[in-house]
Amino acid sequence: MPVVPDLPGDLVPRNSDHERWLKNHVSRLCQLDHDRFPGSQPVSFAVKDLARLEARDFWVCEKSDGIRVLLLIDRHNTYRQLNGLYFPHHENPAKPLLDTLVDGELVIDVDPVTKQETLKYLAFDCIVVDNQNVMSRPLDKRYGRLNAWFYKPYSQMMVDHPYMAEHQPFSVAVKQISFSYHVRAVFDGIPLLQHGNDGLIYTCVSTPYTPGTDNNILKWKPPSENSIDFKLVLRFPPLRNDPNKPDFHAKPLFLLHAWCGDERGQSKYEQYDDMYVDDEEWERLKQSGEQIDDRIVEVHWDSEISRWRMMRFRSDKPNGNHISVVENIIQSIADGVEKEALLKRSDAIRNAWKARQGQPASASQQPQSQIPPSSRPMPGPAPPVTKARSMTVPPLELRYGPIAVSMWSKVAGPQVFAGMKR
Numbered sequence: 001m002p003v004v005p006d007l008p009g010d011l012v013p014r015n016s017d018h019e020r021w022l023k024n025h026v027s028r029l030c031q032l033d034h035d036r037f038p039g040s041q042p043v044s045f046a047v048k049d050l051a052r053l054e055a056r057d058f059w060v061c062e063k064s065d066g067i068r069v070l071l072l073i074d075r076h077n078t079y080r081q082l083n084g085l086y087f088p089h090h091e092n093p094a095k096p097l098l099d100t101l102v103d104g105e106l107v108i109d110v111d112p113v114t115k116q117e118t119l120k121y122l123a124f125d126c127i128v129v130d131n132q133n134v135m136s137r138p139l140d141k142r143y144g145r146l147n148a149w150f151y152k153p154y155s156q157m158m159v160d161h162p163y164m165a166e167h168q169p170f171s172v173a174v175k176q177i178s179f180s181y182h183v184r185a186v187f188d189g190i191p192l193l194q195h196g197n198d199g200l201i202y203t204c205v206s207t208p209y210t211p212g213t214d215n216n217i218l219k220w221k222p223p224s225e226n227s228i229d230f231k232l233v234l235r236f237p238p239l240r241n242d243p244n245k246p247d248f249h250a251k252p253l254f255l256l257h258a259w260c261g262d263e264r265g266q267s268k269y270e271q272y273d274d275m276y277v278d279d280e281e282w283e284r285l286k287q288s289g290e291q292i293d294d295r296i297v298e299v300h301w302d303s304e305i306s307r308w309r310m311m312r313f314r315s316d317k318p319n320g321n322h323i324s325v326v327e328n329i330i331q332s333i334a335d336g337v338e339k340e341a342l343l344k345r346s347d348a349i350r351n352a353w354k355a356r357q358g359q360p361a362s363a364s365q366q367p368q369s370q371i372p373p374s375s376r377p378m379p380g381p382a383p384p385v386t387k388a389r390s391m392t393v394p395p396l397e398l399r400y401g402p403i404a405v406s407m408w409s410k411v412a413g414p415q416v417f418a419g420m421k422r
Helices: 017-030 048-055 139-160 162-167 180-192 279-288 323-334 339-344 346-356
Strands: 040-044 058-064 067-073 100-110 117-129 171-174 197-204 212-220 227-235 253-263 266-276 295-302 307-313
Touching: 017 067, 017 100, 017 117, 040 323, 048 346, 058 180, 058 212, 067 117, 100 139, 117 139, 139 162, 139 171, 180 197, 180 339, 180 346, 227 266, 227 323, 253 323, 266 295, 266 323, 339 346
Parallel strands: 040 212, 117 171, 266 307
Antiparallel strands: 058 197, 067 100, 100 117, 197 212, 227 253, 227 295, 253 266, 295 307
């Protein structure tokens, strides 16, 4: 399992004047009327989206397995105070680039020979550059601004002053993006990556940057690899000789709770399903010495046993996926698209793209390594949808029905028992 990096820098104190100023500053830069996370969020890829790839122009890139990070550059510090980062201005390198908000992923690159780990920030979009809000512009314009104003001066500075690399908390690069019909080349490049991969991301070229859920950004994974983040809640059975006390020696039920939003300042969760853990996995969890109960856990659907299986704990997330996201992901599992179907559709996607540009169609695919030029998508007819491979669909209802609130949750019983923290 790829390692998720820890965020560098010193955490800005929560609810401090500094944090409130930063949130207000970001809201002003993004021209938003709230101080919530302004980043866009993708939706899961489904069979119907194959037709969308033919009807409109999309770009595609690999989805890195790391931590989503918005990088704020200004006179003040970001939400985590970082030292050593400097971005020169695109017109005058002697001056700093200010009031810039870049979207990207923080990953860990592992050298295949030396096994040395390097922290890297992969930028893939920009929201504000040099105090200019570019959210309303299409992706191709934003990507061009990201390269020309943000990355090119920085990369030139690293060439002219290589000693500065020693003081950087992480290296910086811009993620390579390809035309949607060059997906085979993207797949071929994934084994060469030095960081983990979590599928593909398709982004519509002609649409603006949209905070929150954006239906024009599609997250593709093989149906069997789609995952959901739940809150894990343990429920131990009662002792045989004393039903009023929990049997902490027994293996508990591993219940999965879906986040239903905040209510009066408190996160609201509802039980959704349960997770299967075999005896060997349970022993490893106990021996790890980690807290297990009341943590965010990432799970995937195992179609062979029709149960949820654990992938990893998500200590980087304060909450699990919202119930609406959970149901969307489950739908994508049931209505997902395999890699072979995606590759098979590439020629039709290419021909539709060329037809919109008035160019002759071609069935051949050539690897795309350069930045895609701007394009002008126009609506086109939706082709017939190919039915995906059938697979076991996870049930949407509770497997065991409602369960009573237990006195044996994290808030009751000993804090540590048999070496296991609660």
